[in-house]
Amino acid sequence: MRIGGVEAGGTKFVLGVADLDGQILSRTQLPTTMPEATLALSREWLTDQAGPTGLAAIGIGTFGPADINPASSTYGDITTTPKPGWQGAHVRAAFLDLAPVVTFDTDVAMAGLGEAQSGAGRDVDSLIYATIGTGIGAAFVKNGVPQSGYTHAEMGHFPVAQDKAADPYTGYCPYHGNCLEGLAAGPSIIDRWGVPLSELPEDHPGHQIIADYIAQFCRTVMLGFAPERIVLGGGVMKTPGLIERVVETTERHIAGYAVPPGASWREYIVTPQCGDDAGLVGALAHARGQLPR
Known part of the structure; x- marks a missing residue:
């Protein structure tokens, strides 16, 4: 099985798929336009790259502010962002049917995790x-x-x-x-x-x-x-x-x-030390960390 990572930035989405050891197998980036189009293209790419056994988990790091509280009814949504069209965007929800585990945090938290583990x-x-x-x-x-x-x-x-x-x-x-x-x-x-x-x-x-x-x-x-x-x-x-x-x-x-x-x-x-890949590396690590041992 594979894991997916999404670094949802205000200007671009960086997507990647890795094996269970965290080795990135493929990556791409998309311009951040409006939520419906950007999330649909992201779903499509992850589905194409998932392989025959699908994705075991997806980690998402997004620009914010965002709701990162799993107990909240709006967990996984972008909240009071000044970015036009993205207030209230259901980012995490767009990926829930692609993997049994979908983790969510800010893009900077994921980049920090990437640097902590690999940089x-x-x-x-x-x-x-x-x-x-x-x-x-x-x-x-x-x-x-x-x-x-x-x-x-x-x-x-x-x-x-x-x-x-x-x-x-x-x-x-x-x-x-x-x-x-x-x-x-x-x-x-x-x-x-x-x-x-x-x-x-x-x-x-x-x-x-x-x-x-x-x-x-x-x-x-x-x-x-x-x-x-x-x-x-x-x-x-x-x-x-x-x-x-x-x-x-x-x-x-x-x-x-x-x-x-x-x-x-x-x-x-x-x-x-991870360069521009820190957010993606962290998102993949975050997802991998939630898999059963």
Whole structure:
């Protein structure tokens, strides 16, 4: 039998099928359009790739906010997303007839699980994984399990201190304006400077402005969760030199307090090792973990 994985992102769906050992046998991606069309195409591809014995389980990681509480009547649905057409979309329900086990969590939780099991967190028991791209999301993974409370965390909406003289931008977030996502996500960068961070001149002050916001996030999760590693992914983090700026600025913000033991700062705050496959790898691992032993 095989297992299926779905990384349901706001711009694209990444789909994969793996054997029971987690080896990916096939993968594809589809543009995220409207729910009915996108989910139908995803179902069709998974059905075609399932093989003669079908799928034993499917793991789904979705953009959010989403209902990840199995006891809830809307478990598996997207909730208050600003993405047009997707509020209330029944994502998990669309796959229930394709496998006896269908697991569900956020895309960032699945990516964190992927890094914990197969990437930058293989040698530690706990990590914070954050994606900094079109939006900003983060998850805390401990002992191979994404952690949550009444719902998943929304760390991208942490407040951050803003130097209005250096950065007078009012923020891109439709809910909170100048929260972390409103100031450091990709659209906010383009909105105020006209190009992605990677295309700004090397001496542009925007590089340090964005690094400082991300470093404030790192400080907050260090003090709030005490993870053994912080993994920063997403398109913005691919900007040359950004990870080094973030590490240096975080160290300055921490000011010698709650310093991580046994590792250099550059070993503590890192970029992903699974690359763009972290979410898919995690979704497959999440599904595989729910199979009978």
